[in-house]
Amino acid sequence: MKKYNKVLSIILASSLLLAVVLSSCANLTLLKETEETEVKETESSTNASSSVSETAETTTSVEMPSFNVPEEAAPISMQYDLGHKYDMTLELDADAQVVRGTVRVDIVNQTDATWNTLVFRDYPSLFTADGEVDAASYTAGSDNEQMTSISYFEDESGEILAYERDDNDVSVITVTLKEPISPGQRHVIEYEFEANIPTDADRFGAYGECYNVANFYPVLSIFENGEWSREQYIDMGECFYTIVSDYTVVLKTPEDFTVISTGLTVEVEEKEDGKYWNIAAPCARDFTFVAGADFNMLSEEVDGVMIEAYYIGDDMEFGRAMLEAGIDSMKAFGEAFGKYPYPDVNIIETELFAGGMEYSGLVMIGRDLEFYSTDYSVVKEVTAHELGHQWFYGIVGTNPYLEPWLDESFASFSEIVYADVIGDDYMSSEFDSYRPDSYFGREYTPVNRSYDQFGSEMVYFSSAYTTGEAMLYYLRDAMGAENFYHMMRTYVSRHAFGIVTEADFLNVVYEYCGTDNNEVNAVLEFYLD
Ligand SMILES: [Zn+2]
Missing domain, CATH: 2.60.40.1730 (tricorn interacting facor f3 domain)
Incomplete structure (x- = not known):
């Protein structure tokens, strides 16, 4: 789940008021321009593609960085008869x-x-x-x-x-x-x-x-x-x-x-x-x-996975944004966390106030997110977050009430993996700017609390989402990216289709860097209770 109005309030709470105000001003100007050119854009997008399949074929995506996928992180295969x-x-x-x-x-x-x-x-x-x-x-x-x-x-x-x-x-x-x-x-x-x-x-x-x-x-x-x-x-x-x-x-x-x-x-x-x-x-x-009765679809197959982006009515630009983010995310997460084991994933523009929501094999993206940015960047970011949940909630199951950070911090960190691919370093530079004097989100620790222990929705979102995201970001630095992603793939493949707790994650971390790695321990001790 991701609620965008909440995320904005987190950023405000993080002393970034000036930057947000400035960018809001810029957004307002751009929004006005967008309104004026709206009719033209709709026409050109209709003309640009006479059919859905044509559009899908011409969609391009950013070139992926290559991760070295070790043999240990074996492909995760969908299994039958596991449960009810x-x-x-x-x-x-x-x-x-x-x-x-x-x-x-x-x-x-x-x-x-x-x-x-x-x-x-x-x-x-x-x-x-x-x-x-x-x-x-x-x-x-x-x-x-x-x-x-x-x-x-x-x-x-x-x-x-x-x-x-x-x-x-x-x-x-x-x-x-x-x-x-x-x-x-x-x-x-x-x-x-x-x-x-x-x-x-x-x-x-x-x-x-x-x-x-x-x-x-x-x-x-x-x-x-x-x-x-x-x-x-x-x-x-x-x-x-x-x-x-x-x-x-x-x-x-x-x-x-x-x-x-x-x-x-x-x-x-x-x-x-x-x-x-x-x-x-x-x-x-x-x-x-x-x-x-009013859905249309764009799709593209990526590494054997059919990514389908459903949009409402003639909102094809929205569909294209979801598909683009879907392609980049699924490629990036497949390499970072282990290949997605299902044949398809659906990304759906729907009536969902100010946010997104993850379910097995599908994510809901609120249609009003279009108005949170002028270039669909918020739609794309929320799409990446919800698709991250396909690994952290879907493949690796957790109790989202007792240990919400085990899916929300990881889905939020997925946004960083996605941002790396599209060359957006906004959050990375925020996290970087907090070191070495203090870690980002220090007022929102520990992140590993149950839902009822956060005290307010604002603290819940700031802590389990953004601060947990920062923790994984610093953990990646402390472990080295190669070692970190190797660890993540092992964590996912070992616990695929099961249920994990915090101890299961930490055990894999310690396997990869020992229990006496000072830099890693400093991060874990700072963020976790
Ligand atoms: Zn979420």
Whole structure:
């Protein structure tokens, strides 16, 4: 996730007021010029390419620096049967703003404990119709609970299972099993749900022509340390914590809709009552889709990965910016962190207020980001950040509530990797200017706090994002770039499709530079608790 207004406030807080004011003035002037020439530009971009595929072919990208990829960082291969298997039959009822369906989930117990209960998370139950999540939302019996309904939970013997919502968080659903699930055992549960989609320009919301349908179905939580994880939902951050699973989906939509989802669309059937999208999404953290009647697409294949940039209506310049940033990012991150193991990634311009959001195989980019810069540089930067999450959240899983820096600092550092490729040294020179007297972000340490320990959203974004980014930047310097990226690739390939904690990352760092490297230890001790 990235919220751009928050990032601006971080920069202001970092005593860069003058620079920001100056650049804002410049931006205002440029914005005015852009407005005046808008009509002309639209015409020329329409003339410049008569078809989507032509545009894609002519897209160029900056030449990549070459990293020496050692054999140890073996290619990461997508795997099947790693986790649960969700088999979903879904319908997006656009007029009613409802998503509903039946889910059969083949659950695997990978822990040492026998499960007598299961905990599912039903996030839509927390929202009001206009997308608010407040304290009242969590209370059982509140009106918000009407936002979702679950018809039944049933086990593989056809037995109806009792379930209840937590009193202080209705999104937590505990299902009592009739047959316990032993370690290593699989068991099928079926349930039927219906969720109202709020009217909101957010990651779960319908707004304008766009339906952002994320975290919408009851999803199995993670069992660890003897209990089911049940971190509170947060609006300006994440609590989505799942193991990698296989998804097969049939999704019915209105006939004029395009669906952009996690995984690959295997087949689209057009029937009298609508369009049926058959989707296979193996080895995914989650299943998410964006749908609407007004999407167009630019694409390019890079190293065997199809990068698809979906834009709204005739907003082709936006699409081109996302595609360019996508090509540069996927190449750069593949070399820096290990080759992306999936066949495709989708970058989607959508109605998402002032930011971006990452999901398995797709990223949402807020359409209003266009107005945060005159040259789409903010769109590109947010695209790079969200694509960085494909490695740090997607491939390497973390608990985003308890250890948000393990995905946000790394996704923010991905922006530096991207900036290196396009020759933008703005953040690098900021970080450099703070040495050797003091490290950047000193007022926002330690970065390795849980979400509730930051005290405010501003401190959360300043610390877990920008200050953690600085930490990885200084760590790269302390280790040397070659050694650092070698370490990162080992970290990713070793923990691909698993879940990590801080100790897993530090263990790899110490493997590469020992526990007595003064320069490395100085960085780690400064930023981490
Ligand atoms: Zn993020």
